[in-house]
Amino acid sequence: MLHATGSKKELTRLAYYALVSDILEHADVQALKQFRHHRYTTRFQHSLNVSYYNYLLCRFFHWDAVSAARAGLLHDLYFYETNAYDRTESPGQKSHSAHHPEVAVQNAVDRFALNPLERDMIEKHMWPVTHRMPQYKESYAITFVDKYAAIVEFFGLGAQRMLSHIRRKQTV
Numbered sequence: 001m002l003h004a005t006g007s008k009k010e011l012t013r014l015a016y017y018a019l020v021s022d023i024l025e026h027a028d029v030q031a032l033k034q035f036r037h038h039r040y041t042t043r044f045q046h047s048l049n050v051s052y053y054n055y056l057l058c059r060f061f062h063w064d065a066v067s068a069a070r071a072g073l074l075h076d077l078y079f080y081e082t083n084a085y086d087r088t089e090s091p092g093q094k095s096h097s098a099h100h101p102e103v104a105v106q107n108a109v110d111r112f113a114l115n116p117l118e119r120d121m122i123e124k125h126m127w128p129v130t131h132r133m134p135q136y137k138e139s140y141a142i143t144f145v146d147k148y149a150a151i152v153e154f155f156g157l158g159a160q161r162m163l164s165h166i167r168r169k170q171t172v
């Protein structure tokens, strides 16, 4: 079963899946399941959420939804726990928020053929934290969807956890 958080749709049955299956099934993308992301989910699930909702948003506006879906899966392609990033190693070192898009785009180009739009979306997904302006409307879309997904994952899943904890306490 493959679902985006907040959606009951089985993604493997949708046209969406055929557009991204080569990325989705890649061992290094599957490896993102090992990393916690936004406290309550995994980096794989977060990437899937950004990919699917970015796809829907861009398809709605008749923008490049295929690139939106593919870049969404790759936008956080880094292989370490976020809180393991050590900012104190050298003076002037970038924050993790500013640094990880560079890591992700390098990891993505090492493994997949990216078009300029996909590359821009990955590199600029943290705008305005990173200062370089997005070049495409789809890149603005991913900056929005990434933040939306983070809020749903952190507060939505966090609230669910808290409610089920309270329910468990009440049944004891």
Ligand SMILES: [Fe+2]
Binding pocket: 075, 076, 100, 101, 125, 126
């Ligand atoms: Fe990110």
Ligand SMILES: [Fe+2]
Binding pocket: 046, 050, 075, 076, 146
């Ligand atoms: Fe992200």
